[in-house]
Amino acid sequence: EPEVTQTPSHQVTQMGQEVILRCVPISNHLYFYWYRQILGQKVEFLVSFYNNEISEKSEIFDDQFSVERPDGSNFTLKIRSTKLEDSAMYFCASSEAGTGYGYTFGSGTRLTVV
């Protein structure tokens, strides 16, 4: 069964550093998403991406965040200057044709900011 692959599985970074979280969505999917989950809290939407542009973003997705699809297979989330409160699990997801058809989520990257 096709999978969404995320790397690394765990990243530790110093506060103020930039991090890039990487995702390889399912190959024929057209919609891409990032969600995050702070330990013990709800899964929260960050951003959706379609046709090489952001289609929707949440209030959490401020200027320190950016997304990119640098080639035909990768989808990245960049956090420019990490803060302690950015520590969370970050999940990438993809969908063949939008929310209505169900997402496939990756297994996540655990980001720890120290």
Place this chain on the structure above:
Amino acid sequence: DAKTTQPTSMDCAEGRAANLPCNHSTISGNEYVYWYRQIHSQGPQYIIHGLKNNETNEMASLIITEDRKSSTLILPHATLRDTAVYYCIVVEWGAQKLVFGQGTRLTINP
């Protein structure tokens, strides 16, 4: 905010049917009911969705009341691997995001 209400936790014996309720009394006509689950700290996993008719797939059945204000996810023969947090989510077709609530923590007991 999530538009659904679910019990915080439930228990079920292995091999029995697990019935997870969800209230969505403010659902509108173009909104679908989706169920996802999250096993431990893994990414959420899509289970099933429906609009107004009952649905069944290889994982579960979804029963939606006639007034669409509530639904029940049924895992027909629960196994230990079904222990997870189950999320009921109401979303408009074509929406760009899912809004997760706290879900129901289902524990399958041997």
